[in-house]
Amino acid sequence: MYYNSENNSINEGEFGTPDKPYGTNSRLAATSMILGLISVGILFTFVFSSFSIPLGAIGLLLAFMSTRLGKGIPSKAKTGILASSIGLGMGLLLTVISFVTVIKSGMLGNLLNTYSSMYQQMYGEEIDWSDYGINPDAENFKDYFGNSGIVR
16 A cells, blocks of 8 residues: 555555455564574573473464465564574473482482472471372482373
8 A cells, every 4th residue: 555645545555455465464474483582582581491392382383373374474484483493492301301410319309309398387287299199219310200191
């Protein structure tokens, strides 16, 4: 669309269809790129790295929604796909590594006992972990969750 100053009107593009250079697809692609870059940036904070998972997933979704059939993928959407994939993948990897490290290092029993003592201080009753099939004094991963159904 463009403004015609001679008759104070807005002219439309070719064949009577409005010319929309900044349409919805462009906004989705730009939002995808921004979310992808934020998800990659959050990875470097380490404290909030798990927030990169939903941001990367939403960024990927928006990037794929911004593609136009037969017209290819806009460059911002390509950047959004790349950055969101990196943010999502690395966020998942760091989260899994964190859980495995806590479990393998034997810190899980300490965390469960600390949580139990805090719960007792706040509510005046102890948590019976055996009700949940968890043994906080176990030596390895399978013994922690042996009766809970998590590990078979």
